[in-house]
Amino acid sequence: MDYYDLHVHSTFSDGDLTVREIVKKSKKKGYRVGIADHLSPYHSLRGDTAVLTYIDAVRECGAYVGCELDLGEEVPCSVAVLKQLDYIIGGLHSINDFYGQNIFFWDELKSIPHKREFVRAMVKTLVQQMEELPLDIIAHPTFIPPFLGLRYDEVWTPGRRRKLIKTAIKHDIAIEITNRWKDPQPQFLVEALSAGCTFSMASDGHRPEYVARLDYPIRVAKKLSIPEERFFIPGAKPKRLDREKGRVRTKD
Numbered sequence: 001m002d003y004y005d006l007h008v009h010s011t012f013s014d015g016d017l018t019v020r021e022i023v024k025k026s027k028k029k030g031y032r033v034g035i036a037d038h039l040s041p042y043h044s045l046r047g048d049t050a051v052l053t054y055i056d057a058v059r060e061c062g063a064y065v066g067c068e069l070d071l072g073e074e075v076p077c078s079v080a081v082l083k084q085l086d087y088i089i090g091g092l093h094s095i096n097d098f099y100g101q102n103i104f105f106w107d108e109l110k111s112i113p114h115k116r117e118f119v120r121a122m123v124k125t126l127v128q129q130m131e132e133l134p135l136d137i138i139a140h141p142t143f144i145p146p147f148l149g150l151r152y153d154e155v156w157t158p159g160r161r162r163k164l165i166k167t168a169i170k171h172d173i174a175i176e177i178t179n180r181w182k183d184p185q186p187q188f189l190v191e192a193l194s195a196g197c198t199f200s201m202a203s204d205g206h207r208p209e210y211v212a213r214l215d216y217p218i219r220v221a222k223k224l225s226i227p228e229e230r231f232f233i234p235g236a237k238p239k240r241l242d243r244e245k246g247r248v249r250t251k252d
């Protein structure tokens, strides 16, 4: 089976390597590669002109071109430009306006009050945004912010797992298996597999040593015998933006 690393960050957002360097590294490993730089108010890739330049540059290097939208944030370009991308990934990276402040998942908080409310807000935002944004892939779908200090099954109860899986199936959003965060855990993937979900593989590499690393996704896909045809391939079927014409709302 051909392996696709569809979520890598380049110097167009917060990655260390240029697109050309990423393509070279992936080729060496024998992987097909897609660049999915951050398209969010927090990164420099914003506005139609900048995004179109990015799309051209990535295509010229022979990689697929996607993006990673920040769930819960403004989409900083037009739908017409989003349509030019090969696929759209969404990742939850923060909870906004949580008791008056924005809390980023990688903040080094010593403690957080109201953990249960935080988890509820997290799952709610995730599911709501999967409904609303034109996503083809959901990145690191069950990632738990380290500062919560909670176990996987404390956060991802059977009911919450079902909800996420149901939403992914409803909109045919591929569940990303992410090397960097070893996410989702096998128990979730077993359920997603038997429910009929599709999947994608990702390094989510920013630093050179993490780019083109698919150890966890490949290991888990083999262990669970996920069939090749359950993996998302860019261009193999219409994108969600083309499938749900007129129904998808973005914030522009």
Ligand SMILES: [Zn+2]
Pocket (backbone or CB within 6 Å): 068, 091, 092, 093, 139, 140
């Ligand atoms: Zn992400």
Ligand SMILES: [Zn+2]
Pocket (backbone or CB within 6 Å): 007, 009, 068, 091, 139, 204
């Ligand atoms: Zn990412």
